[in-house]
Amino acid sequence: MAVVATLGGRPSRPSARLGRRVLRKVVVLVVAVALLGLLWTGYKSLGRATGDVWPATSIGLPVKTDDTTLPAFTDIVTRPFEPQRAGDDTLLWRTILDAAVFTLKEAVVGFGIGIVLGIGIALVMVSSGWFERGLLPWVIVSQTIPLIALAPIVVAWGHQLEVPGVTWSPWMSVSVIATYLTFFPVAVSGLRGLQSPTRHALDLMATCGATWRQELVKLRFPSALPYLLPALKVAATASVVGAIVGEISAGVAGGLGRLILSYSQQYLSDPARLYCSVIGAGLLGTAFVGMVGAAELLLLRHRPPEAR
Amino acid sequence: MSAPAAPAAPAAAIRLSGVDQVFNEGRQDEVAALSQIDLVVGAGELVSLIGPSGCGKSTLLRVVADLVEPTRGTVQVNGKSPRQARLDQDYGMAFQQAALFEWRSVAGNIELPLELRGVGRGDRRARALELLRLVRLEDFADHRPWQLSGGMQQRVAIARALALQPKLLLMDEPFGALDEMTREHMQAELVRICAETATTVVFVTHSIPEAVFLSERVVVMSARPGRIAAVVDVPLGARDEDTREDPAFFTCITQVREVLRGRAGAGAVAGAPGPAPGADVR
């Protein structure tokens, strides 16, 4: 699964090491997919042969193996290269890719705003213990509101929102939902990271007559990076999941959320298609996390091995 | 506090009078770290602080450096308030721990104070390399701090403290992690820098020979509450490698040791910067 998600390596020759790492991940991925295919096919033919019970028993298999419940592995693999639906010549992979790009846009916008918001909140909290005590509980409470409840509110507000120079379109509501899921890990880890410098390091900055701004830029932000970047990976996943769920609950068309919804409604007629769209969603999340992972690798390449 | 330097001794680099430092005052975990500290360090003087662990040596330096505010008493640094002296980057400080920034190269760490002062890139680099030569780490400019040994890191921290050529150096056990040879080299360099640039140094150490070798006066502190037990004069003249074998050197070491053991009196005059009566060195 995690093709490039867990990239994290030594410094010396980053490009060469990166190349080798990516190669290794690709090999692992191919082997994993092949194994999964074997298992899937084996299980299916076992079920077909015994009539969905364990051999020589009457105990039923956990998942039925008829073509509706468990389409053939080869069908899932070949399905992307067939037309999306009857009467539409677009190949399925193309449809899924377009939807994924649409969803990624929502997720990335939400992710970006969430980072800015999260770091902003962390900065306010780190500037004074009062703000920290006053704000942190609310930040935590905010995450207990279920997404399903939030989405309609955001959509309703979105219609009335008047940002000068911006005409509100529905996908922006989805970005707001992604923002909502992103800012939390960023704010919490940012706070911890900004507070991580030791007393000696802070004293050193003080003895150099550093201003608050210099202390932030030269000490607190660099110290916060090893805390922030892993949180950003979590946030990247959350923003994609948030965008997909947000599309469904806000009723926004064009993205993976709507695609998965409609494919699941038409599941009986074309089961492999739903599997493909779900795999597409997984790959999208993985790709996004991979990009954040690559940024992490780059930004932390000079850190001691234990900080990476 | 920020009054002009007292007319009696205008050359004083540090002037502490009646300084008390009580941490967590009024609470159950109250610690009296410093009590009734009176100390004057003249400009260009090299003074050592020695005393048992936990007696308040680091705290005393932190008071001078304006990293903690004294509970009572007054402090002057270069005739200014400690705060003003800190903002003016009047002093360089080497901490008990190296406190290097792991995301900066070795040279980058040394450049930090220069950067904060607004010195240009080229000048910064040149100065950093010059200082790296001084601490014998010229081959490690582009290494990362975590690739160095503890002693090497400590030397980088010393170089960083020297970066702005401060008139006042506050050093907290800076040579603690060094091997004997490097340590003696660094001691000699410190004495040389001091003599050449008339830098004032307050030097915290646990080593009696080091204190005696380096300084003109050794301030001996006692613990709980931390106070100045005695100030031992070290009339050894200009230091060089022969000093370490001078019988007078050993006499002074003995003297400091006696005071530290609590057998005070002999040659020690509390708080008095003048020549010690019993310090008949020969």
Ligand SMILES: Nc1ncnc2c1ncn2[C@@H]1O[C@H](COP(=O)(O)OP(=O)(O)OP(=O)(O)O)[C@@H](O)[C@H]1O
């Ligand atoms: N920030 C603080 N809060 C509370 N107590 C403190 C603080 N800093 C120092 N102390 C206490 O003050 C006393 C003196 O500490 P200090 O660090 O000055 O000792 P020291 O002489 O430098 O010891 P060492 O030789 O072991 O470094 C100790 O008892 C310590 O527990």
Ligand SMILES: [Mg+2]
């Ligand atoms: Mg100490």
